[in-house]
Each structure stands twice: as C-alpha cells, then as structure tokens.
Amino acid sequence: MVNSLASWCSLLACLFLAAVGFAVVVMIFTGRIDLRYLVSEANHEASMSRFQLLIFTFVIAIALFRLVELKNEFPEIPNGILTLLGISASTYAVGKGISYSDKEGITPRDQPPPSGLLGGGRQGQGEEGQAH
C-alpha cells in the first residue's frame, strides 16, 4: 500500500516537473517568456560577460547530464570547473557593478532593433518584461 502510494507520488512529481519544464520551453519559443535582454546590460547593449556565463552554464550542464547518463550516478565536480564558473560569475558581477556606477551604463540607448547572428529581429514589441 505504502509502496504503491510512493510510486504514484513519484510519477505525479515526475509528470509535474515535465509539465513545468515543457511549459517553460514552449513559452520561450513562442515569446511569452521574453529573453530579449538575457545577455544585455541595463542600457540594452549585449554584455560579453553575461554571454560567457550563459555558454559556460549550458556547456557544463550538458556535460554533467552526459556523465550522469553514462555512470548512473552524480559525478564529483572538480575544483577546476568550480573555479571556471567562479571566474565567469565574478566577471559578470564586477561588470554589472561597473555598469551601474555610471549613469550611461543604466540608460537605454537608441539603437536599431535587436539583431541576431542571422540579422533578424523581433518587431513591434514594447519594453515590458525584460530579462535582466
């Protein structure tokens, strides 16, 4: 009885997590979660340190997932990886501090519509819901 209940609860938690994760990914794809300024500073210009932190986070998450797949247990994280993420996060934090020490660093500048690596851009949307 208890085992059966535990199994059902595990399945329910698993499905709930799947639903939340799926909803987040779909909302990002459809633009309902606005990531326009995910790697931008307060003045809406892209920041190299944020970009670097994002890439490192994704790469290490994928690496960790692959190793868990191979070994079926959570691997030990080496100090080098922690130092790497520390350097990247510190660069981001210091860069943010420097930006906020100058008025120009927090004043959005007039600039062309956001353009990506292929030159496209999201048109006709307001400034609400920015990711900072």
Next chain:
Amino acid sequence: MLIRLLHLEALGILYGLVAAVVYQMFTGQINLHGLLLHKDGSGRVSPERIQLLVATIAEIARFLGAIGTTQNSVMPDINTGWLYLLGGSSSVYVMGKAWKTWKANRNH
C-alpha cells in the same frame, strides 16, 4: 519506467532550453547588438571583448573534446594553465571596462 521517464524529461528540458536560447540568438529575438563593440557609442570593435570570446570558445572546445573522449565517466578537470588564461582574459576585459567608465565619468 519512472527512471526512463525522468531521463527523457531531463533530456527534453535541457536540450529544449538550449535549443530555444540558440534559436532566439540566431533569429535576433535575443539582443546581441554591441556584443563585441566599445560601449562609448563609437561603433568600434573592442579587442578585449574579442580576446575574451576567443578564450571562451577555445576553453569550451577543449572541454567538450575532453567530455567526448572520457572513458571512466569522470568529469574532466580544467588545468591551471587554462584557468590562468581565462582569469587573465576576464581581468583584461573587466579592467578595460572599468578604465573606460572611469574616463567617461571624469570627462562629465
């Protein structure tokens, strides 16, 4: 069955998230304007940003290569030389940024 479901779920969420962010970067929905430029509005390319990008790409390539060839399922460590390189690169970037901000504040 539950473990298989969890595995597929984690796979879907992680790669879905990565795909969403990369797709939005390529289509311009995530703003990358000025990523490699000076922030003084001059439109000049910033060398410290270029070197930070190159160091980042080099480190990622090396790390992914190590992950791809790992046999014993141990997370590959990053040696001290690479950490010095990345730390130095980040320091150059931050100091360049601080110097330009300080100069701009002094001129106002």
